[in-house]
Amino acid sequence: MRPAEFRKAGSRSSCLRLLVLISLAGVGASAASIPHGTVDLVAEDQWIAPGHQCYLGINFHFEKGWHTYWINPGDSGQPPHAEWLLPAGLTAGEIEWPAPRRFGASTIADFGYDEAATLLVPIRAAASLQPNQPAQLGAEVFVLVCREICIPGKAHISLSLQIKSMPPKPDGSTRELFTAARKSLPRAAPGDWAISAIDANDSFMLIVNSGREITHAAFFPLEESQIDNSAPQKLKPAATGFRLTLRKSDQLLKPIKRLKGVLEVSANQNYVIDTAVRSTGSAKQMK
């Protein structure tokens, strides 16, 4: 967690804060301004290697209190998106979304990122790409930045990388950023976990058998209009796991086959959930 790192760093913290402030002010190499924040494009590797995949990061910083959105924004808002401007032979894949956090009032809940967030994007370099020349990688980024109100923003971000016919080599200056970004991605749940979901009338029950007691869990639905985003999620811990009750969305009129989303059990433990939804006997009787 960032605040803890600041504390550990001690006297370096003011220095780090200054750096953050400088980058917020848009002084960084290619940082572009967006409403109440900045965005820049960063590369994981030092150069592009034909036939390989590399990662770029769309790196957002927001002023205190401002945020943007996850792929499912929740009750309001809109996720950021990028239109890529890449030389022939380079193709951008889908954004890999970090696990979100929840922003909410009593009846409206949104999912997104505040402070800072790095969206990882895989870039595939064709084997036929001509080496020994620079490649200009750019993107038009559209982002909705909100606090109490929402402001749509647009920014052009770019960077230049050399194309070399050598195996890819990580860039030390961005290593920490990419390590942190990967840590914030939801991972596959541990292999020994048994995860299931049941349709229980006005809610879904997510049942996780993890072999140990879990006392905190929050579920972020990948698909809209499945669960009521602002309803409290009732956790019932058990010796070998837990049950999480998720109220159905009022907009959900048909049964769903699968429940997909991200399950947070602690700050850096976010797991991908994609499980079949079984209907209960009682639910059948009700129909």
Place this chain on the structure above:
Amino acid sequence: MKRSIVHVLVFTLLILAPQFVISAVKVGQPAPDFTGTASNGKSYHLADYRGKFVVLEWHNNGCPYTQKHYKSGNMQNLQKQWTAQGVVWFTVISSAPGKQGFVNANEENKYLETMGAAPTAALLDPTGVIGHLYDAKTTPQMIVINPQGVMVYDGAIDNRPTENLKDIPGATNYVNLALGQSLAGRSVETAATRPYGCSVKYPGSWF
């Protein structure tokens, strides 16, 4: 023994009751009744409009998603098109005082005139009572109520959840579909969607 079980049951029901009240707002169920004061000074009682289709449009003039549909004239066209066919259209403003989109009656009347908006009336709901009654989440969120007083559509205005005016041409307008299909005596195919836009600026909300 039995009595204690009954006590537990009653207690549980009491705890759960308020949540059931909230969840009653759903397509296929009766639209909750309300009386609202409009910017034109008149009072409107929903139950008086049995026998007519009623559209509720949640509105915030500072919200980029609302502006998309007003700057383009899309919302005004819908209002004119459907009120001409006898549909009652209430624009509902649930922004709290001091928050984005809050307007007094004069300001709203000026806005309606400037924008060429043509709802039946613009209801001022600064305490958020009507908004909470329908669990309205966003602006613009759209609700369609049939002549029997049953909600037949609840959700987004169309299938393009952006603030970009260019996304209006070619979008599937769910309000047109819901009213068109209902007036033709058919059931509404897409009866509920995720409403998109800005969060409704209720009193006490902070984002």
